[in-house]
Amino acid sequence: MGKLILGAPLSAKIGLLIILCYVFTAVFAPWIAPYSETAIVGSSYELWTEQFIFGTDNIGRDMLSRLIFGARNTIGIAFATVIIAFLIGGVTGMLAAILGGWYDMAISRLVDILMAVPSLIFALLLLTIFGTSVLSLILIIAVLDSTRVFRISRSAAMNVVVMEFVEAARLRGEGMWWVIRKEVLPNIMAPLLAEFGLRFCFVFLFIAALSFLGLGIQPPTADWGSMVRENAPLINYNDITPLLPAAAIAGLTVAVNFVVDWMLHLSSGLRSD
Amino acid sequence: MSSLTKVILQRLGLGVLTLFAVSLIIAFAVELLPGDITQAMLGQSATPETVAAFRAEIGLDRPAHIRYLQWLKGMLTGDMGRSLASKREITEFIGTRLSNTLFLGGVAAAIAVPLALFLGLLAALYRNSIYDRIVNLTTLTSISFPEFFVAYILILFLSVKSGIFPGISNVSTDLAFGDKLFRTLLPALTLTLVVLAHMLRMTRAAIINLLSSPYIEMAHLKGVRRFRVITHHALPNAWGPIVNVIALNLAYLVVGVVVVEVVFVYPGLGQLLVDSVSKRDLPVVQACAMIFAAVYILLNLLSDIVSIVSNPRLLHPR
Numbered sequence: 001m002g003k004l005i006l007g008a009p010l011s012a013k014i015g016l017l018i019i020l021c022y023v024f025t026a027v028f029a030p031w032i033a034p035y036s037e038t039a040i041v042g043s044s045y046e047l048w049t050e051q052f053i054f055g056t057d058n059i060g061r062d063m064l065s066r067l068i069f070g071a072r073n074t075i076g077i078a079f080a081t082v083i084i085a086f087l088i089g090g091v092t093g094m095l096a097a098i099l100g101g102w103y104d105m106a107i108s109r110l111v112d113i114l115m116a117v118p119s120l121i122f123a124l125l126l127l128t129i130f131g132t133s134v135l136s137l138i139l140i141i142a143v144l145d146s147t148r149v150f151r152i153s154r155s156a157a158m159n160v161v162v163m164e165f166v167e168a169a170r171l172r173g174e175g176m177w178w179v180i181r182k183e184v185l186p187n188i189m190a191p192l193l194a195e196f197g198l199r200f201c202f203v204f205l206f207i208a209a210l211s212f213l214g215l216g217i218q219p220p221t222a223d224w225g226s227m228v229r230e231n232a233p234l235i236n237y238n239d240i241t242p243l244l245p246a247a248a249i250a251g252l253t254v255a256v257n258f259v260v261d262w263m264l265h266l267s268s269g270l271r272s273d
Numbered sequence: 274m275s276s277l278t279k280v281i282l283q284r285l286g287l288g289v290l291t292l293f294a295v296s297l298i299i300a301f302a303v304e305l306l307p308g309d310i311t312q313a314m315l316g317q318s319a320t321p322e323t324v325a326a327f328r329a330e331i332g333l334d335r336p337a338h339i340r341y342l343q344w345l346k347g348m349l350t351g352d353m354g355r356s357l358a359s360k361r362e363i364t365e366f367i368g369t370r371l372s373n374t375l376f377l378g379g380v381a382a383a384i385a386v387p388l389a390l391f392l393g394l395l396a397a398l399y400r401n402s403i404y405d406r407i408v409n410l411t412t413l414t415s416i417s418f419p420e421f422f423v424a425y426i427l428i429l430f431l432s433v434k435s436g437i438f439p440g441i442s443n444v445s446t447d448l449a450f451g452d453k454l455f456r457t458l459l460p461a462l463t464l465t466l467v468v469l470a471h472m473l474r475m476t477r478a479a480i481i482n483l484l485s486s487p488y489i490e491m492a493h494l495k496g497v498r499r500f501r502v503i504t505h506h507a508l509p510n511a512w513g514p515i516v517n518v519i520a521l522n523l524a525y526l527v528v529g530v531v532v533v534e535v536v537f538v539y540p541g542l543g544q545l546l547v548d549s550v551s552k553r554d555l556p557v558v559q560a561c562a563m564i565f566a567a568v569y570i571l572l573n574l575l576s577d578i579v580s581i582v583s584n585p586r587l588l589h590p591r
Contacts, residue, residue, distance in 0.1 A: 118528040246422035253417035
């Protein structure tokens with residue numbers, strides 16, 4: 001593992017380092033942040049001073065502290081969503097590959113239809129019906145995104161299921177879960193991991209966009225997408241403060257993309273293109 | 274009937290079927306809510322009379338299949354029902370919104386498509402050169418940017434600091450074309466940057482894929498000049514993949530438009546959709562979702578058909 005990372009291209013190393021910084025900030029947020037997440041500590045839109053390094057937001061909360069807590073909320077919610085999406089999509093995808101037949105047909109057609117509509121449009125429709133809460137946000141996006149995971153895990157598992165060792169395991173009388181866990185999953189782990197990074201970027205940007213539209217994570221929770229929205233008027237006064245949370249979002253997705261790019265290279269057998 | 278028309282008719286049929294299935298989902302998504310939608314929308318304190326009135330208003334007092342058929346008929350004949358929030362006929366205001374959005378998308382596509390094809394082609398031809406590496410890193414970076422980040426950076430530099438463009442694109446129908454174009458340019462530029470990276474990468478991959486095929490190698494080996502290989506051997510076969518890339522990204526543009534419209538307060542369909550979602554104005558959301566979905570499906574269908582028409586191998590599958 002260590003050797004692998006040392007041999008990675010520079011962009012991937014930088015990406016890994018940045019991701020570690022974000023995770024560190026998210027985990028230790030309460031100890032790093034100078035003020036609490038929701039405390040009103042000054043008047044609104046204060047300038048950058050020593051007391052408030054990035055100034056204060058629209059109702060006088062410390063910008064830096066909210067940026068730090070935002071790491072925890074924004075990344076945490078996106079991460080939870082992707083995990084659920086992978087649980088749903090991965091399991092149904094592998095089952096479709098193993099069972100085949102009508103189960104595969106039915107669920108594949110359903111996924112086709114769900115994927116025929118842009119997920120933003122679907123998500124907006126469902127948010128109208130279920131209302132905007134963190135729980136419905138996570139579940140809606142996880143279900144919509146699991147269709148993409150289903151496609152990947154199904155097609156990857158398809159190639160494994162026809163192998164002799166899977167047939168041998170089945171003839172031995174091993175159960176379905178055993179086959180999935182011990183035979184299929186280890187063999188499709190590499191493409192799934194790269195896909196995990198891609199899906200994380202997508203979901204992370206997706207939630208940020210919804211929060212920016214005021215339909216995602218709701219105040220007073222500190223979240224980068226809604227922070228851009230709350231402080232957007234400042235941009236007209238030549239103040240770059242609203243760009244900070246947006247840059248925080250961009251920084252993490254860029255870093256993850258750099259690492260994923262390298263992982264895709266590895267799993268494609270080090271091809272040059 | 275030739276096999277070509279047969280395949281195309283098949284695809285068209287599949288597209289209509291998909292549209293139908295999607296309309297079913299959009300119409301019946303309401304039923305997903307555990308309990309009653311009226312409770313969720315009006316709150317616990319609503320009196321039985323208001324609940325009954327609301328149910329009649331959105332048609333919940335009729336059986337589901339009749340409600341769906343009426344809704345579908347309305348969608349097809351241009352009678353989309355009434356907005357819950359403003360009580361106006363949806364058809365009255367959705368038309369100008371749609372044309373504004375199409376205008377914005379059109380301007381963005383007119384800038385993005387030629388630029389992406391040209392830059393992508395260059396990156397493919399000079400593969401692994403410094404130019405290619407820079408293109409790879411910058412496109413990878415800009416794919417990772419949220420749309421509103423790009424939008425606000427452009428506002429900061431092109432509107433606030435230099436004052437070239439207005440930061441708000443309040444276009445209206447009575448504006449002259451030139452004026453409308455000028456006010457649309459900043460959001461269109463944002464959209465361009467958002468889709469450019471995707472389109473460029475896909476063009477590059479498609480061309481590289483093509484250049485590695487045996488007949489190109491053959492042409493090189495028999496001594497054909499590089500330029501002629503591209504124009505006579507590669508390009509005729511590249512139209513399929515290229516049109517595919519364009520159509521896919523136009524479909525992507527349809528969605529990207531939502532966030533960009535909100536940033537620039539551009540009076541398009543996307544902004545209407547977002548406003549209606551926060552007001553929980555279900556009929557308007559359904560109408561907007563159906564239009565967005567239809568455009569998206571049609572563009573994907575188009576890319577499908579073009580790739581069939583331009584690819585002899587797909588035309589005569591073995």
